[in-house]
Amino acid sequence: MTAALRLYDTYQRKIRAFAPLAGDEVRLYACGPTVYDYAHIGNLRTYLFEDVLRRTLEFFDYRVRHVVNITDVGHLTSDADSGEDKIEQGARREGQSAWDIAARYTRAFQADWRRLNMREPAVWCRASDHIAEQIADIAEIQRRGYAYLTSDGVYFDTAKLKTYGHLARIDAAGLAAGARVEVGEKRRATDFALWKFSRPGEQRQMEWDSPWGVGFPGWHIECSAMAVKYLGAEFDIHCGGKDHIPVHHCNEIAQSEARHGTTLANFWMHGYFLQFDRARMSKSGGDFLRLDALLERGYEPLAYRYLCLTAHYRSDMKFSWESLDGAAAALCRLRAAAQAWGEAGESVAADADAATVADFRREMARDLNTPRALAVVWALVKSELPPTVKKATLLELDAILGLEVGRAPAEEAIPAGVAALAEQRAAARAARDWAAADRLRGEIEAHGFAVDDSPDGSTLRRQRG
RNA sequence: GGCUGAGUGGCAGAGUGGUUAUGCAGCGGCCUGCAAAGCCGUCUACCUCGGUUCGACUCCGGGCUCAGCCUCCA
Numbered sequence: 001m002t003a004a005l006r007l008y009d010t011y012q013r014k015i016r017a018f019a020p021l022a023g024d025e026v027r028l029y030a031c032g033p034t035v036y037d038y039a040h041i042g043n044l045r046t047y048l049f050e051d052v053l054r055r056t057l058e059f060f061d062y063r064v065r066h067v068v069n070i071t072d073v074g075h076l077t078s079d080a081d082s083g084e085d086k087i088e089q090g091a092r093r094e095g096q097s098a099w100d101i102a103a104r105y106t107r108a109f110q111a112d113w114r115r116l117n118m119r120e121p122a123v124w125c126r127a128s129d130h131i132a133e134q135i136a137d138i139a140e141i142q143r144r145g146y147a148y149l150t151s152d153g154v155y156f157d158t159a160k161l162k163t164y165g166h167l168a169r170i171d172a173a174g175l176a177a178g179a180r181v182e183v184g185e186k187r188r189a190t191d192f193a194l195w196k197f198s199r200p201g202e203q204r205q206m207e208w209d210s211p212w213g214v215g216f217p218g219w220h221i222e223c224s225a226m227a228v229k230y231l232g233a234e235f236d237i238h239c240g241g242k243d244h245i246p247v248h249h250c251n252e253i254a255q256s257e258a259r260h261g262t263t264l265a266n267f268w269m270h271g272y273f274l275q276f277d278r279a280r281m282s283k284s285g286g287d288f289l290r291l292d293a294l295l296e297r298g299y300e301p302l303a304y305r306y307l308c309l310t311a312h313y314r315s316d317m318k319f320s321w322e323s324l325d326g327a328a329a330a331l332c333r334l335r336a337a338a339q340a341w342g343e344a345g346e347s348v349a350a351d352a353d354a355a356t357v358a359d360f361r362r363e364m365a366r367d368l369n370t371p372r373a374l375a376v377v378w379a380l381v382k383s384e385l386p387p388t389v390k391k392a393t394l395l396e397l398d399a400i401l402g403l404e405v406g407r408a409p410a411e412e413a414i415p416a417g418v419a420a421l422a423e424q425r426a427a428a429r430a431a432r433d434w435a436a437a438d439r440l441r442g443e444i445e446a447h448g449f450a451v452d453d454s455p456d457g458s459t460l461r462r463q464r465g
Numbered sequence: 466g467g468c469u470g471a472g473u474g475g476c477a478g479a480g481u482g483g484u485u486a487u488g489c490a491g492c493g494g495c496c497u498g499c500a501a502a503g504c505c506g507u508c509u510a511c512c513u514c515g516g517u518u519c520g521a522c523u524c525c526g527g528g529c530u531c532a533g534c535c536u537c538c539a
Contacts, residue, residue, distance in 0.1 A: 031539080039539085046539040086537075168534080169469080189535090219537090241539025246469095248538095271539060275532070310488070311478060316471080316532060323477040326489030333488090336502085371479045375487040434498055441500080452501050459502095 003358070003365035005060050007053075007237075008314060010245060010268040011167050015367050020236055021266055025063045027235035028054060029227040029265070030121075031244060034071040035105035036090035039112055040288035041304060041319070046241045046271035048305060049313035049368075051118040053239065053269065055400045056364050066121040067230045069223060070109075072102035073128045073206045073216055085216070088205060098205040102128070112291045115301040117402045123230050127222035131208050134217040134225045137259055138194045138210075146258040147194055150185035154195040154212050156254060159188050164254050167268060168246040192251050193218035220251035227264065228256075238265035242272050276319045294324070298462060302403050303328035309370040309401065331403060334381070338394055338405050341387035351392035356380050360397050377401070414460055418447045422460055425451070429458075 005018045020026050030050045033039050057064045072087060090105075091098040110124075127134075138154060141147050146160050158164045170190070197215040198207045207214050227235065233256065240249060249268060256264040276289065294304055307327035311317040344351060356376060363372040380393055391406075398405045414422075425440035441451050449460045 033539080034537090043539045049539090170535090242533075243538060246534055247536090273533075273539070306488095307477080315478085318477070320476070322475090323489080326477065329490090330488050333503095340503090369479075371487070375479075378487060429498085432498075438499070450501065453497075453499095454502080461502095 003362040005056070005365045006367055007267055007269065008367045009266075010270050011263065013169075018267065020062060021234065024061070025065060026057050026237065027231040028057070028064055028066045028237045028239070029223070029231055029235060030066070030068045030238075031223060031240035031248070032068040032070050032124075033105075033109050034086055035102045035109060036086040037105060038290050038292075039109050040290055041294065042274035042276070042288070043241075044112060044116060044291060044304070045274045045308050045317070046239075047113065047118060048116060048308045049271040050239045051116075051402065052309070052313070052368060052370060052400065053237070054119060055402060056368060059361070059364070059400050065123075065231065066119070067123040067125065067227065068121040069226050070102075070106050070124060070126045071219065071222065072106070072126050073098075073222075085204070085206070091205060102126075112301075115291060116305050117302060117404060119402075125226045125230065127217070127226070128206060130222065130226050130229065131217065133229055134221045135195075135208075135210050137221060137225050137228075137255070138217070141194065141255060141258050144258055148187070149212065151197075152185070152199070153193045153197050153215065153218070155186055155191045156194055156251065156258070157187060158190040158192075158254060161254055161257055163257065164190065165246075165250050167250050167253055170246060170250065190250075192220060192247075194221050194255075220248055221255060223248070224252045224255045224259070224264065227252075228260070233260035233264070234262040235265055237267045237269055239269045239271070242270040245270055271313050273316045274319050275316050289319075297321075299324060299328055300331075303331050306331045306403055309374055309403075312371060313368055334377070334394075334403070334405055335407060337381050338391060341391040341394075344388055344392040344395055351389055352396040353380070353383075353385055353389050353393045356383075356385075356393050357396060360400075364400060373397075373400070414449070415447065418444055418449050418460065421447070422451065422458060426458060429453075 006015050007018045008015045028050075030047070033043060054064050054066050073085065085098075087098045087102055090101045094101060096104075106126075138147065141156065142154065146157050147154050148157055149155075164170070195210055195212055195215055195217055197213045198204045204216065207216055227238065238249070238252075245268075253263050256262050291301060291304065295301065303324060304327070307319075307324055308317070310327060356379070359379075360373050360376045363369045363376060366372075377394070377397060380390060380397075383390065385393070395406050421440050421444050425437050425444070428434075428436040428440060444451055444460070449462055452459050452461065
């Protein structure tokens, strides 16, 4: 009767039935941000996808152990020998210590996380807090013969693994033909750093002792080490942005195969990109849109969450202010409808309309088809069900949507000047002086507020733009 | 240059070999002092050229365009 959850697995390139590897607990690891700068709304789309995944798993009665890492060291500006650490670069740019930079952008990221109503992970883990684990993993990988030394670090020898790159269907011959990778001392273009030495004469702010010399861990080993520490050598789902498929996740799998003999996760899932101005929004490109920029324009964070729900996580989405407007309007309408239905009954779960919940569940079970799930929500809004049932149903579904649909439309702070104009207009209307009332409405609108008249009086609301 | 994937109405975005996506916007009506909101109704689509088929937006091939990866990136 109940639709079984099916999810797309990038590793097998197909949608298949999901079941936890052990018991009813789902172990979920998500690659988190590199905290050298603010997150942009494209980054946030991926975390929203992961939050919806987590909420869906919980909706399907699984317990979820959700782990998110914070990359605060080792993420280089390029994989070549000349690559610089992004955090250290950010520190120099802003005249602060690397540690301050990491702490500041971590806080900013987590603030965005909460504003988008994402559920708190069980574990936030920082790479710099897990140096010992990473060193231990590198030593074991080396002991097993999958690593070699160069003048600037310890590298993973991808030639030792026949399965290397399977996740991305990487073809070694094709990569050679591309020939755009600086190989340097690496034996193969796909080999990657496990440990990098601090360069002679360079005083790094983040560096540690290791059996191979003073330096810092490579980017890929941190995720493997932390994921295994908190979730085990083989867990249920590993997520990230689709850009991680060809390099980062292939390398995590390689490390895990060498170190543990597992592919690390049963399902590999990837969020797709947000396109902006017909081009990808790039964090490293420097020009990007933050959640704050949306707030400054008068949008609430959950309008962006709604917008993301209107597209499937596995297709690129085009961002525009026009589409955000549409999402904001739809969310407002949804909340207004919910408010008009009054209170739900005593038990949300018991009063919810079973057929609607089943429809919604079926769409989510089909690899998280949020666009169709939203269509079910709108069918509910237009249905002939009793208001208390509609309300209970919508609140039930909001466990996945996370749109706070039960929330009353926010009370806007009304500037005194605007409030005074509104009072004058009310007086003019009472006197049936329509010309004066219309003139006052124009003045109010010039202050950025709209006036809605109703039999109970007039209300003000802020206009966007 | 190599490899992936995609091209749906004004915008965003699902889906399907023959049947309404959905939302926003627009248009018409009700309501309103006039509006707005709300409610009711409604128009607009499947890149292009061929092929397969009784029938293709849906399958196959060419072309064009876009995005991604191959280089740090959600």
